[in-house]
Amino acid sequence: MEHYREHGDGYGYNPEDERENPNQTSKYDEALHKYNTKLNDDEIAEKTAKLIEKHLEENNTLEVKKFLFNCIDLTTLKCTDSETSVMKFTEKVNEFVDRYPDLKNVAAICVYPNMAEIVNDTLEADDVKIACVSGGFPSSQTFIEVKVAETAMALHAGADEIDIVISVGKFLSGDYEGMCDEIEELKEVCGDKHLKVILETGALGSASNIKKASILSMYCGADFIKTSTGKEKPAATPEAAYVMCQAIKEYFLETGRKVGFKPAGGINSVHDALVYYTIVKELLGEEWLTNERFRLGTSRLANLLLSEIVGSETKFF
Numbered sequence: 055m056e057h058y059r060e061h062g063d064g065y066g067y068n069p070e071d072e073r074e075n076p077n078q079t080s081k082y083d084e085a086l087h088k089y090n091t092k093l094n095d096d097e098i099a100e101k102t103a104k105l106i107e108k109h110l111e112e113n114n115t116l117e118v119k120k121f122l123f124n125c126i127d128l129t130t131l132k133c134t135d136s137e138t139s140v141m142k143f144t145e146k147v148n149e150f151v152d153r154y155p156d157l158k159n160v161a162a163i164c165v166y167p168n169m170a171e172i173v174n175d176t177l178e179a180d181d182v183k184i185a186c187v188s189g190g191f192p193s194s195q196t197f198i199e200v201k202v203a204e205t206a207m208a209l210h211a212g213a214d215e216i217d218i219v220i221s222v223g224k225f226l227s228g229d230y231e232g233m234c235d236e237i238e239e240l241k242e243v244c245g246d247k248h249l250k251v252i253l254e255t256g257a258l259g260s261a262s263n264i265k266k267a268s269i270l271s272m273y274c275g276a277d278f279i280k281t282s283t284g285k286e287k288p289a290a291t292p293e294a295a296y297v298m299c300q301a302i303k304e305y306f307l308e309t310g311r312k313v314g315f316k317p318a319g320g321i322n323s324v325h326d327a328l329v330y331y332t333i334v335k336e337l338l339g340e341e342w343l344t345n346e347r348f349r350l351g352t353s354r355l356a357n358l359l360l361s362e363i364v365g366s367e368t369k370f371f
């Protein structure tokens with residue numbers, strides 16, 4: 055909890071005030087009460103579709119595609135990953151600088167935590183971060199002690215950023231405290247390093263749940279909120295992105311803290327990327343159009359974007 059006192063949680067919460075009173079509203083319920091979490095799924099779908107229809111085409115430009123490329127968390131999260139394959143993957147990112155000197159590189163390489171060291175040893179490209187999934191990714195179904203150890207080891211091995219998944223089971227059964235305690239503990243382990251909190255929106259079942267999970271994750275110290283692991287279906291959707299960006303905006307207005315947004319999972323086309331860009335631009339504005347606050351988690355998009363940027367099909371990565 056130290057970390058959040060330092061940050062200022064914006065709700066006047068003092069852990070010393072906690073009392074053993076079953077009738078007391080939890081601090082998490084109090085936090086949620088500050089936001090509209092009763093959302094209608096059909097209305098969200100309609101608003102999202104209208105926003106995309108109105109604004110997508112104006113963002114279909116070379117400059118936006120170059121920007122989006124520089125927001126990619128270039129991901130390999132396969133059971134077949136090996137030190138050799140991850141080393142080659144990282145070497146491509148190193149080579150990118152010479153091959154495309156006029157373009158900015160991807161934002162980060164995203165790997166399993168046991169691959170942090172090989173990426174750290176291989177990576178030479180400036181400004182490319184090492185992101186590691188952690189905390190029992192992708193199910194989050196393991197002991198908190200294991201999550202803490204895994205996260206600490208990934209950071210020790212060179213990770214700059216950590217991507218964890220909320221305890222979806224705890225959230226859906228109303229155990230907000232159990233879910234939030236874990237995020238807070240893992241944020242403490244991360245310290246200044248960015249913590250991205252994955253909601254696994256496809257498993258949450260409703261826009262209202264996505265909004266609640268977004269608010270609680272930010273309240274517990276998430277530096278980014280991220281849609282999906284890519285291991286569950288549905289993965290990222292425009293509607294989930296709409297709700298999460300709304301939550302980020304409202305949380306910013308309430309607390310003054312700017313939390314980043316990472317759509318991830320199943321992003322398979324340049325059109326998908328433009329959709330998420332459009333939602334971020336319209337709901338959060340220019341201040342979020344930086345790879346410090348906007349990332350695209352994807353294992354397939356880089357070559358597709360690059361092909362459109364350079365004007366011919368390329369399979370560089």
Ligand SMILES: O=C[C@H](O)COP(=O)(O)O
Binds near residue numbers: 131289319354
């Ligand atoms: O965090 C990123 C995702 O795991 C990537 O998912 P994807 O393989 O569907 O692009």
